[in-house]
Amino acid sequence: xxxxxxxxxxxxxxxxxxxxxxxxxxxxxxxxxxxxxxxxxxxxxxxxxxxxxxxxxxxxxxxxxxxxxxxxxxxxxxxxxxxxxxxxxxxxxxxxxxxxxxxxxxxxxxxxxxxxxxxxxxxxxxxxxxxxxxxxxxxxxxxxxxxxxxxxxxxxxxxxxxxxxxxxxxxxxxxxxxxxxxxxxxxxxxxxx
Amino acid sequence: xxxxxxxxxxxxxxxxxxxxxxxxxxxxxxxxxxxxxxxxxxxxxxxxxxxxxxxxxxxxxxxxxxxxxxxxxxxxxxxxxxxxxxxxxxxxxxxxxxxxxxxxxxxxxxxxxxxxxxxxxxxxxxxxxxxxxxxxxxxxxxxxxxxxxxxxxxxxxxxxxxxxxxxxxxxxxxxxxxxxxxxxxxxxxxxxx
DNA sequence: TCAGTAAACTAACGGTGTTAGTATATTGTA
DNA sequence: TACAATATACTAACACCGTTAGTTTACTGA
Numbered sequence: 001x002x003x004x005x006x007x008x009x010x011x012x013x014x015x016x017x018x019x020x021x022x023x024x025x026x027x028x029x030x031x032x033x034x035x036x037x038x039x040x041x042x043x044x045x046x047x048x049x050x051x052x053x054x055x056x057x058x059x060x061x062x063x064x065x066x067x068x069x070x071x072x073x074x075x076x077x078x079x080x081x082x083x084x085x086x087x088x089x090x091x092x093x094x095x096x097x098x099x100x101x102x103x104x105x106x107x108x109x110x111x112x113x114x115x116x117x118x119x120x121x122x123x124x125x126x127x128x129x130x131x132x133x134x135x136x137x138x139x140x141x142x143x144x145x146x147x148x149x150x151x152x153x154x155x156x157x158x159x160x161x162x163x164x165x166x167x168x169x170x171x172x173x174x175x176x177x178x179x180x181x182x183x184x185x186x187x188x189x190x191x192x193x
Numbered sequence: 194x195x196x197x198x199x200x201x202x203x204x205x206x207x208x209x210x211x212x213x214x215x216x217x218x219x220x221x222x223x224x225x226x227x228x229x230x231x232x233x234x235x236x237x238x239x240x241x242x243x244x245x246x247x248x249x250x251x252x253x254x255x256x257x258x259x260x261x262x263x264x265x266x267x268x269x270x271x272x273x274x275x276x277x278x279x280x281x282x283x284x285x286x287x288x289x290x291x292x293x294x295x296x297x298x299x300x301x302x303x304x305x306x307x308x309x310x311x312x313x314x315x316x317x318x319x320x321x322x323x324x325x326x327x328x329x330x331x332x333x334x335x336x337x338x339x340x341x342x343x344x345x346x347x348x349x350x351x352x353x354x355x356x357x358x359x360x361x362x363x364x365x366x367x368x369x370x371x372x373x374x375x376x377x378x379x380x381x382x383x384x385x386x
Numbered sequence: 387t388c389a390g391t392a393a394a395c396t397a398a399c400g401g402t403g404t405t406a407g408t409a410t411a412t413t414g415t416a
Numbered sequence: 417t418a419c420a421a422t423a424t425a426c427t428a429a430c431a432c433c434g435t436t437a438g439t440t441t442a443c444t445g446a
Contacts, residue, residue, distance in 0.1 A: 390443105391443085392441100393442080400435095403431095410421075411424075413420100413439085416420095416435090
């Protein structure tokens with residue numbers, strides 16, 4: 001048997017590594033087991049099933065994204081903070097596309113723990129907007145708008161949906177962020193009226 | 194053998210029906226064959242492989258989306274056209290979520306025909322923006338921004354990512370669209386300056 | 387009528403996640 | 417130190433999946 005004393009953490013770490021290097025849709029429990037020099041069935045001593053493992057990778061991904069975002073906005077406020085946040089988000093999606101995809105495909109609906117982890121994604125956005133004079137309700141809506149813009153842009157860019165025209169994709173992104181800042185300023189005026 | 198003379202079209206139609214009713218990730222060639230009262234291997238007399246069938250479903254999905262969009266903006270212009278387009282997009286995503294997912298996961302990169310079909314998605318957007326005085330280059334960027342907002346919003350709503358706060362999701366959507374219209378107006382001013 | 391084509395079949399391959407049942411190395415305790 | 421308990425590994429199998437090769441058979445056009 002030559003047991004090596006693998007832990008649950010080892011398996012999650014190996015899964016993350018494999019997803020990052022081989023791509024999310026080349027991931028399989030059998031190949032993961034093989035890399036750990038174990039049979040696939042043995043994985044079930046540490047995890048319930050693939051979904052659970054996937055969820056664990058999701059926690060990691062969300063915490064990494066949050067870390068990158070909080071780091072980006074530290075010491076900044078208003079437009080500068082929003083732009084830095086958008087940049088960090090974009091960079092994360094481009095530099096770690098497979099890990100980013102995990103976040104996107106997380107089963108938010110059924111899983112309560114994942115649902116709570118969703119607040120980790122929201123928090124940096126709320127912080128970045130704190131410098132604007134907005135109502136709580138406005139911020140709740142605007143947070144959704146911001147996430148929509150960033151997620152929509154990054155996932156379409158990643159999928160190759162932005163090749164119809166020869167204009168620079170980075171310029172398009174900056175325009176999208178500018179649009180959001182316009183909306184922020186406009187909402188601020190409304191709140192003060 | 195009791196052959197029933199199935200055509201390629203029959204198979205594509207059955208695939209669409211099955212995806213809509215059972216969900217995209219419950220789709221399988223074996224089950225599709227079973228519904229057609231055929232063995233899975235027989236499908237290969239009509240299609241090359243699953244990817245090709247998937248692509249065909251994609252063409253259908255894109256044409257349906259385009260149809261819905263062009264219908265929505267007919268006779269409208271400027272903000273009214275943009276709002277109608279956004280509504281149509283949103284409605285399509287909510288009413289036919291599985292077909293919408295097919296569009297999202299289309300392999301834009303490798304497949305040239307799919308790449309061309311991408312213009313079918315862009316066209317209604319360009320038409321809706323035609324009433325604004327924008328440069329070609331601005332429109333190319335803005336078209337990306339618009340798609341990002343809509344796609345990002347719909348896919349996150351569908352995934353259940355908007356449950357953190359108790360504010361109405363429809364209100365958030367309208368705010369997102371308003372943000373885009375602000376950007377359109379702002380871009381128009383810049384173009385005229 | 388008869389050859390050729392098109393549409394179905396069976397059987398199999400290699401892949402997937404998963405479960406049941408079993409063996410054994412390590413660990414905690416008497 | 418001995419032994420029981422636990423945790424870690426195993427083998428074997430199941431039910432799926434897409435796909436291919438080779439075969440049979442019904443229909444179609446000359």
